[in-house]
Amino acid sequence: MSIGDINGDLGDQTWADVLRAMDRTYAELVDYQEQLESRNAELTNLRHFLSSIMVSISDYLVVADKHGTIADASASFCSLVGIEVADLAGRPLRDFVAEADTGGLGEAMAETVALRRTHTRSADLVTPDGLEPVEFSIAPQLDRRRKSTGVVLTGRPLGALKRAYAELERSHEALKQTQGQLVRNEKMASLGRLLAGVAHELNNPISFVYANTHTLEKYLSRFETYFERVQAGASREDLVALREELKLDRNLKNLAYVVQGARDGAERVRDIVEDLRRLSADGAGEMSDFDLAETARVAVNWIERGSKSEMRISFTGAEPCRVRGRPGHIQQVLMNLVQNAFDAMDGVEDPALRLGLRYEGAFAVLDICDTGPGIPAAQAQAIFDPFFTTKEVGKGTGLGLSISHKIVEEHGGTLELVEGADPGACFRLRLPAGERA
Secondary structure, eight states: OOHHHHHHHHHHHHHHHHHHHHHHHHHHHHHHHHHHHHHHHHHHHHHHHHHHHHHHOSSEEEEEETTOBEEEEOHHHHHHHTOOHHHHTTSBGGGGBOHHHHHHHHHHHHHHHHHTOOEEEEEEEEETTEEEEEEEEEEEEEOTTSOEEEEEEEEEEOHHHHHHHHHHHHHHHHHHHHHHHHHHHHHHHHHHTTHHHHHHHHHHHHHHHHHHHHHHHHHHHHHHHHHHHHHTTOOHHHHHHHHHHHTHHHHHHHHHHHHHHHHHHHHHHHHHHHHHHHHHOOOOSOOEEEEHHHHHHHHHHHHHHTOOSOOEEEEEEOSSOEEEEOHHHHHHHHHHHHHHHHHHTTTOSSOEEEEEEEEETTEEEEEEEEOSOOOOHHHHTTTTSTTOOOSOTTSOOSOHHHHHHHHHHHTTOEEEEOTTOSSSOEEEEEEEBOOOO
16 A cells, blocks of 8 residues: 555545544534523523512512622512602612611621521512501522522511501400400399399388488477476476476487497498498409308309298308409309309299308318209209300390300409209309418
8 A cells, every 4th residue: 555545545634533523512502402492492481481570579688798789679679669660770778768877787688698697677668659668588699609699678667567556455355354344234133133132231221211311300399398398487397297298208318328329220221232332343453362151152142032932041161251343243253153153043942052161272162052953964064165155035145154264254253053962053153362361
């Protein structure tokens, strides 16, 4: 083979290698082009996705660099401040924050960038309609090297939340007033059932006072007649005869009894009025120590006055029994429990009511047990529910036990139906004990 042939073969080989290298390079370029187009498509989709988020998000979203210059913002934020997104880019965030809050928000953003830690800060945003309170969650914006390049602020409007809280507070206050009105209405209903007994109780001592006053007027007239004759200079014999005629000696002896009787009647009226005052008190005010036994006796006495049935009533256990609470409210609870016991025993042969008092640790306990028909197990779970009643229509509101249960809970105590009480029903009232003697 000649040298020319060898050189020709080497040249063909070189061109073949060059062509293969060009083919590989072209193939790689095509592959890179496809990857680039794929990445561009993903980036475009991501941008569309982020844009849809920025448009649809209801919270305020702001992206800013480390100097606080806005790079992007959600549509909700733009709508709030009344500026388009394109006009927001490049403007400092402080332009849209109330002057009093710019310092605190700027410090929180700077600390977030420096420490790469999320912060929360409230600030008022300046809007065309005035200031809008917003709570911002400030998170760092990190690059691939985990370096802070800016911040992302997510704001939650507080105006609607504050208005909702204000509305909730107004509703809660209205509910408290309604509950207070229900308590007063229930108390007035209880007092209304006692009017007959009250009228009778007041009529007796008032009649006694009136009769004794009439007797005193008669005695006074006789003494005035006698002293007029004395001043006129009547003789001793005439005065003795007149004294016998007017029966002054007997009247003088009876005078002390008449005065004492009038005083007793007046004191009885005073005691009845004092009991009524205690019953009608709304129970508001500071907690105080009082005798639960005495309060229970007053409740039983008043219910007994308004009842036409003869009933055996017994008190057992610790007396006095000191508890801490509001006497007016606890008086209402006891009135309701005793009234329910009397109503339950209406028509029962040989009705009896037993009240037992004792201490259990830091609590005082009062059991109120009757000999009525009792409460069926199917109804026992619902007796403290509002408007639940076993009485006939028009004879009960269904609020007495519910209100009583609430009052006792507010005192830090409990009111419950004792299971297995036989015969009748037994309610157990437990209240914080007061200071014992």
